[in-house]
Amino acid sequence: xxxxANPARFLxxxxxxxxxxxxxxxxxxxxxxxxGLAFTPPDYLQGETVxxxxxxxxxAWLGMGGWTGIAIxxxxxxxxxxxxxxxxxRALAPAGATFAAIxxxxxxxxxxxxWGTWWEWDGRLTSMLILFFLYLGYIALASAERERGGEGRIxxxxxxxxxxxxxxxxxxxxxxxxxxxxxxFGTAGSAIxxxxxxxxxxxxxxxxxxxxxxVLMRMRAELAETKVEARIRRAxxx
Amino acid sequence: MNHWAFVTAAYVVALGGTxxxxxxxxxxxxxxxxxxxxxxxx
Numbered sequence: 719x720x721x722x723a724n725p726a727r728f729l730x731x732x733x734x735x736x737x738x739x740x741x742x743x744x745x746x747x748x749x750x751x752x753x754g755l756a757f758t759p760p761d762y763l764q765g766e767t768v769x770x771x772x773x774x775x776x777x778a779w780l781g782m783g784g785w786t787g788i789a790i791x792x793x794x795x796x797x798x799x800x801x802x803x804x805x806x807x808r809a810l811a812p813a814g815a816t817f818a819a820i821x822x823x824x825x826x827x828x829x830x831x832x833w834g835t836w837w838e839w840d841g842r843l844t845s846m847l848i849l850f851f852l853y854l855g856y857i858a859l860a861s862a863e864r865e866r867g868g869e870g871r872i873x874x875x876x877x878x879x880x881x882x883x884x885x886x887x888x889x890x891x892x893x894x895x896x897x898x899x900x901x902x903f904g905t906a907g908s909a910i911x912x913x914x915x916x917x918x919x920x921x922x923x924x925x926x927x928x929x930x931x932x933v934l935m936r937m938r939a940e941l942a943e944t945k946v947e948a949r950i951r952r953a954x955x956x
Numbered sequence: 957m958n959h960w961a962f963v964t965a966a967y968v969v970a971l972g973g974t975x976x977x978x979x980x981x982x983x984x985x986x987x988x989x990x991x992x993x994x995x996x997x998x
Contacts, residue, residue, distance in 0.1 A: 773967055823966075824970055939988040942991065
């Protein structure tokens with residue numbers, strides 16, 4: 719991680735990685751979604767709506783994964799003062815917020831035909847909604863700190879405190895059993911039939927790569943903006 | 957109840973959101989890197 723403390727060294731890695739993540743992500747996501755739509759049978763209970771799983775599960779994974787990344791970046795910033803940690807946190811937030819929102823909306827669409835309701839204030843849905851609001855708070859806080867020329871330490875603290883919500887989301891279906899189904903994956907294996915399950919890892923990996931490409935693009939944009947601001951300040955001082 | 961209408965709606969939301977995120981990240985990156993290049997030349 720410290721190897722990339724130098725922005726020039728990071729950019730040398732990030733430029734080709736952005737392209738590779740995008741191309742691989744696109745190929746895997748298309749394979750997963752086409753496989754899920756056209757080459758899997760309908761579920762015996764849910765019928766065709768089970769296919770929503772191939773977009774809902776990756777978005778839930780990335781909504782939570784984004785905040786896990788923010789928490790790691792926050793630790794790197796607060797403990798090691800890593801120069802790219804705040805940049806990474808600010809780049810992760812809009813991508814994580816987007817996938818948290820996709821998770822909430824696709825979950826709601828899935829809920830209508832399977833549960834008979836668009837929304838229920840159960841533990842999983844509510845804690846996921848809280849995660850989305852945490853993202854909005856983090857984006858506002860980090861942007862305000864950046865504009866004021868701060869190091870982003872308050873946003874980093876917020877990122878760490880917000881991580882408390884992650885185990886709550888994970889265990890919500892065990893602690894409060896309401897409408898949302900219990901966990902389908904565990905140490906004992908999967909509760910989903912293999913004929914339906916196989917496109918899910920492809921779609922999840924594909925969306926994860928696209929998420930990574932978006933984060934790297936935002937990090938590159940942030941670094942370029944910082945460079946421009948520094949040059950303008952230097953020119954004004956001369 | 958037509959299940960495919962719900963499936964289509966979910967895919968439109970997911971793909972639309974992902975494409976919008978990628979397009980926004982790409983546009984901001986291109987704009988910022990072009991500005992950095994322009995200030996470098998000055």
